[in-house]
Amino acid sequence: MILRFGGIAWLVAGLLSVIASGDASAQAISRQITLVVPYSAGGGTDTVARLIGNQMSRTLGQPVVIENVVGAGGTRANERVAKSEPNGTTVLINHVALLAAPSLFTNLRYDTEKDFEAVGLVNNAPMLLVGRKSIPGQSPKDYVGWIKEQGSKANFAHGGIGTNSHLCAVMMGNVLGFKPTFVAYRGSNPAITDLLAGQIDLLWDQVTNAIQQVQSGMLHGIAITSTARLDELKDVPTTAELGMPEINYTMWHGLYVAKGTPKEVIAVLNDALRKAVTEPDVVAKFKQLGTMPYPDKQLTPEAHAKLFAADLPRVAKLVESSGAKATEAQ
Numbered sequence: 567m568i569l570r571f572g573g574i575a576w577l578v579a580g581l582l583s584v585i586a587s588g589d590a591s592a593q594a595i596s597r598q599i600t601l602v603v604p605y606s607a608g609g610g611t612d613t614v615a616r617l618i619g620n621q622m623s624r625t626l627g628q629p630v631v632i633e634n635v636v637g638a639g640g641t642r643a644n645e646r647v648a649k650s651e652p653n654g655t656t657v658l659i660n661h662v663a664l665l666a667a668p669s670l671f672t673n674l675r676y677d678t679e680k681d682f683e684a685v686g687l688v689n690n691a692p693m694l695l696v697g698r699k700s701i702p703g704q705s706p707k708d709y710v711g712w713i714k715e716q717g718s719k720a721n722f723a724h725g726g727i728g729t730n731s732h733l734c735a736v737m738m739g740n741v742l743g744f745k746p747t748f749v750a751y752r753g754s755n756p757a758i759t760d761l762l763a764g765q766i767d768l769l770w771d772q773v774t775n776a777i778q779q780v781q782s783g784m785l786h787g788i789a790i791t792s793t794a795r796l797d798e799l800k801d802v803p804t805t806a807e808l809g810m811p812e813i814n815y816t817m818w819h820g821l822y823v824a825k826g827t828p829k830e831v832i833a834v835l836n837d838a839l840r841k842a843v844t845e846p847d848v849v850a851k852f853k854q855l856g857t858m859p860y861p862d863k864q865l866t867p868e869a870h871a872k873l874f875a876a877d878l879p880r881v882a883k884l885v886e887s888s889g890a891k892a893t894e895a896q
Contacts, residue, residue: 612632657835686867710788762785
């Protein structure tokens, strides 16, 4: 009888603990969350945002609404979050463009290093080099040979100065010894449209955005920056296989809130993010897109902040080597 009562007491205590935990989450964030995406709907970042947003909403017990704030190299979205009320209800998802902005724009109305709190890393993905179908050759090795022969005559699309597509092409040019000729687009999707039409030669894009066109045979898959070939793109060799191991660019997404957001609120958001990126359905969809979540030990806000700080000077050097001059964001 005593043991039975003790078991019931233990069960009740456990249930009260779970309820208390749920109450804490509800108190920390008690209204709709806006997840701000600096790029257009349908792109790689938008796709990732919608995948995790749906799952985070279930954990938080609050709607997570996607808001696409496009323009000015992503700085409008960054400013939107930096200037928001620091209560965890306005969250930014971004990648290297957030780090590149200080090197590219003279009129930022926020401080990249001081005005954000890291929530956690979402996913990391290799970059995929795709080319128009009319590039001469029969294999990725042939296509790389053509790029080397063309040098600056080969044109590379990119989704904006300082984006992954731009900086990865800069890195390739640095490794192969030429200055790429760039054609700027308002995001990767219109660039892919012109690639499909044969109006542009090449594009380095996050694999999440370009994988379907390669799988369907509509574009050449030339190289990927992963350490091993992806199961989803078995015919696309790594840059190391093609004799270019120095092209080791990996893009990642992270979540951010305004500086001053309480630690307990960040902890609640981080917990929801962790649950989202380890949800089997999300992991499976990530895999289909050629990306993956970070290992558990790298999912903390502290790990995110450390990677952010380490990547800032690397990105600044790439921007400098591109020859891009800082201008006013429009």
